[in-house]
Amino acid sequence: MTVQRLAVVGDPHGAWDESDAAVLARVAPDALLVVGDLSDGQPRIPALLRRLELPTACILGNHDAGRDPSGRTLQRQLDGLGELHCGWGLRQLHPPGLAVVGARPGTAGGGFQLSRAVKAAFGPLTLEESAERITAAARRADPGLPLVLLAHCGPAGLGSEAADPCGRDWKKPACDWGDQDLALAIRRIQALRPLPLVVFGHMHHQLRRGLGLRRSLCVDRSGTVYLNAASVPRHGRDPAGRELRHFSWVELEVSDPQRARVLRASHRWFDRQGRLLYEETVHRGDRPAPASLVAVQPC
Numbered sequence: 490m491t492v493q494r495l496a497v498v499g500d501p502h503g504a505w506d507e508s509d510a511a512v513l514a515r516v517a518p519d520a521l522l523v524v525g526d527l528s529d530g531q532p533r534i535p536a537l538l539r540r541l542e543l544p545t546a547c548i549l550g551n552h553d554a555g556r557d558p559s560g561r562t563l564q565r566q567l568d569g570l571g572e573l574h575c576g577w578g579l580r581q582l583h584p585p586g587l588a589v590v591g592a593r594p595g596t597a598g599g600g601f602q603l604s605r606a607v608k609a610a611f612g613p614l615t616l617e618e619s620a621e622r623i624t625a626a627a628r629r630a631d632p633g634l635p636l637v638l639l640a641h642c643g644p645a646g647l648g649s650e651a652a653d654p655c656g657r658d659w660k661k662p663a664c665d666w667g668d669q670d671l672a673l674a675i676r677r678i679q680a681l682r683p684l685p686l687v688v689f690g691h692m693h694h695q696l697r698r699g700l701g702l703r704r705s706l707c708v709d710r711s712g713t714v715y716l717n718a719a720s721v722p723r724h725g726r727d728p729a730g731r732e733l734r735h736f737s738w739v740e741l742e743v744s745d746p747q748r749a750r751v752l753r754a755s756h757r758w759f760d761r762q763g764r765l766l767y768e769e770t771v772h773r774g775d776r777p778a779p780a781s782l783v784a785v786q787p788c
């Protein structure tokens with residue numbers, strides 16, 4: 490059985506430094522996926538990501554434009570990431586042999602809204618045009634590679650409660666805050682080829698208004714696994730004072746790319762030396778999905 494081990498970085502919001510690179514060097518995943526909101530437009534994190542000796546794909550989020558509606562800050566982030574950025578495009582990683590298709594960059598969720606910065610950097614386009622760009626990128630992907638979708642906000646359709654993977658929690662009424670163009674693209678892509686995994690962030694795990702924790706994973710009827718990686722802040726300390734670095738983690742079985750499937754998905758917290766201190770498993774491919782999140786337990 491061939492398994493790819495994918496590390497996923499949820500919204501850093503500035504929390505990314507050399508210690509994360511050191512953890513990755515120790516843990517040695519096969520690839521790294523970064524879901525955006527690196528910072529508020531500062532150049533530091535794109536430069537650090539470019540230095541990683543690890544196959545990496547990234548998509549930018551709404552915060553990456555800074556407070557600059559001209560699109561120039563967003564463009565500098567795109568330039569800083571270079572080929573790592575796969576928004577509205579295809580990035581094929583060799584090794585490990587993985588096709589990553591990026592959804593709409595710069596999204597703040599909420600169905601379909603383009604910020605002034607996104608319009609300035611990419612031009613105006615409709616929901617249909619955005620969905621078609623995503624679908625077209627998937628059509629170009631090598632059919633011999635497993636396909637993963639990388640998005641900043643997840644798709645519409647994953648639930649309308651505040652605690653759902655893309656549920657609005659910051660004001661009432663709760664509603665589905667997912668992206669409609671991405672949902673449309675996913676339906677089209679699933680008609681073309683298997684889609685084992687969609688990863689995204691933006692909707693932080695910790696809910697506002699004291700509502701607890703978000704459900705960070707669901708599986709649709711096609712078997713596609715949707716993973717929200719936005720554990721924010723991703724740098725922290727445990728009660729013993731040990732520093733923690735969060736990565737979401739996916740093990741993808743790829744012996745037959747046409748039947749690629751997620752064996753396991755979890756949230757992992759490592760210390761600065763790359764030792765796994767805590768893990769919350771949210772999906773096991775060989776078992777029914779858990780009804781609710783499992784409390785984090787020391788390993």
Ligand SMILES: [Fe+2]
Pocket residue numbers: 500526550551552596597641691692
């Ligand atoms: Fe965001």
